[in-house]
Amino acid sequence: MxxxxxxxxxxxxxxxxxxxxxxxxxxxxxxxxxxxxxxxxxxxxxxxxxxxxxxxxxxxxxxxxxxxxxxxxxxxxxxxxxxxxxxxxxxxxxxxxxxxxxxxxxxxxxxxxxxxxxxxxxxxxxxxxTPQVLAVHPSVPAHTIRELVDLSRQKEVSIASAGIGGLPHLAIELFQSSEKTRFVHVPYRGGAPAATDVVAGHVNGIVMDLPVVQPFVADGRMRAIALLNDRRSPAMPNAATSAEQGAGGLIAxxxxxxxxxxxxxxxxxxxxxxxxxxxxxxxxxxxxxxxxxxxxxxxxxxxxxxxxxxxxxxxxxxxxxxxxxxxxxxx
Known part of the structure; x- marks a missing residue:
């Protein structure tokens, strides 16, 4: 690809x-x-x-x-x-x-x-x-893809999407299959309610388009784990890509x-x-x-x-x- x-x-x-x-x-x-x-x-x-x-x-x-x-x-x-x-x-x-x-x-x-x-x-x-962004609530003890995968093997980690069958959902499925782990997928009817529940701490993380996640990362209400791409975005220049973190197949x-x-x-x-x-x-x-x-x-x-x-x-x-x-x- x-x-x-x-x-x-x-x-x-x-x-x-x-x-x-x-x-x-x-x-x-x-x-x-x-x-x-x-x-x-x-x-x-x-x-x-x-x-x-x-x-x-x-x-x-x-x-x-x-x-x-x-x-x-x-x-x-x-x-x-x-x-x-x-x-x-x-x-x-x-x-x-x-x-x-x-x-x-x-x-x-x-x-x-x-x-x-x-x-x-x-x-x-x-x-x-625009790339998909994998982000978590600040209380989640993970800062990288590897740390999040390790955490998922120790305890249940929930990740929200905008609904069944969309790109964020399939990105979560790709994440699970490529890293050989399991997350609890929590589908919502749209990106806004999904992000709201992550910020409130009801769900551990989210995969969503960058424009939805970026404001919450900017003000510290979410922590970006990775951009699911092979190059960084000017909109979130400090967020490492999945490719940088050794997950080159995790592109969404x-x-x-x-x-x-x-x-x-x-x-x-x-x-x-x-x-x-x-x-x-x-x-x-x-x-x-x-x-x-x-x-x-x-x-x-x-x-x-x-x-x-x-x-x-x-x-x-x-x-x-x-x-x-x-x-x-x-x-």
Whole structure:
């Protein structure tokens, strides 16, 4: 598996901008876009998917000289939105921005009846990411992954997540299988109540997106054990990574990617790829994302993104199978 922090960091934005300006430079139809573009998000306003779509989408609108609208279609952890985009006209005007839970994990832990993220769509690319953070209440006598694993072998250690079948849950399952230990998984209906109970001392620890955990670590109400990534985050520079601590297989990153309906013309998808890549590397966009603990993460090409998505689906399918959470098992 490739390094998340380094994936697509070298982007030839100068060449991309040539395509955005006129269309003719990369052989793309100058007519696109001729009307507003809609980004469908599978969650209510205010969450990570929604914020990334709005921040990056606004800059894409400037670059493509059109309006970019965000349409919230919550339900079934993003599956409702994914299904609606799969059925949309394949013209590039309706696309989905989804997190790894929506695009890579739902297909293997959900009901199994939704559209396939590979065959049912045209991949555009990733735009951003934030790592999962493993943190504990300050009273827990562990400061590293190894100390927490050792503690779990001596006594019951509970770890909260935002719910069954999401990325934090599967990260906990990956932690257990890779370190050959067991924790008590405590699923909540969302990250906020999970964090509240950790701060109150009702649960020992939590695995969650960095933006949820960071304020509590900053004011001492939680202690960061590890960023589940292979490089540190500017938002939590003092938090060691799982890779630094010898747990190189314990990588769990919440990335955000874009898909268009199957049949979308390649020149249109290419134009969207270029615009989103350029937008997310804009200085003002990077600053807005950094303020909420999110970093740019762009694919080197649309082909690279599709390969990455296949790899992610396969990786989390293995974790789900080990934990008996696959759709075939009814989990």
């Amino acid at each position: 490739g390094a998340f922090g380094r994936r697509g960091c070298v982007v030839t934005i100068g060449l991309m901008l040539l395509g955005i300006g006129s269309g003719s430079a990369s052989g793309q139809p100058a007519a696109f876009p001729a009307r507003p573009i809609t980004i469908v998000v599978g969650f209510t306003p205010g969450g990570g998917n929604d914020v990334v779509a709005r921040v990056v989408g606004a800059k894409v609108g400037e670059l493509l000289r059109t309006s970019v609208l965000v349409l919230n279609r919550p339900g079934a952890n993003g599956a409702v939105a994914l299904d609606s985009v799969a059925k949309a006209p394949p013209d590039g005007y309706t696309i989905i921005l989804g997190s790894s839970s929506v695009l890579a994990i739902n297909p293997v832990v959900g009901a199994g009846s939704g559209p396939d993220p590979i065959s049912g769509f045209v991949g555009i690319g990733t735009v951003a990411m 990153v919440n990335w955000y990617g874009l898909l268009a309906p199957a049949g979308t013309p390649a020149p249109v998808a290419d134009r969207l790829f270029e615009a989103f890549n350029a937008a997310v590397h804009d200085t003002s966009v990077k600053a807005k994302l950094a303020a909420i603990g999110i970093e740019p993460m762009t694919s080197a090409s649309r082909t690279d993104f599709t390969a990455f998505l296949k790899q992610e689906i396969a990786r989390w399918a293995d974790v789900a199978k080990t934990a008996d959470l696959t759709s075939k098992s009814g989990g």
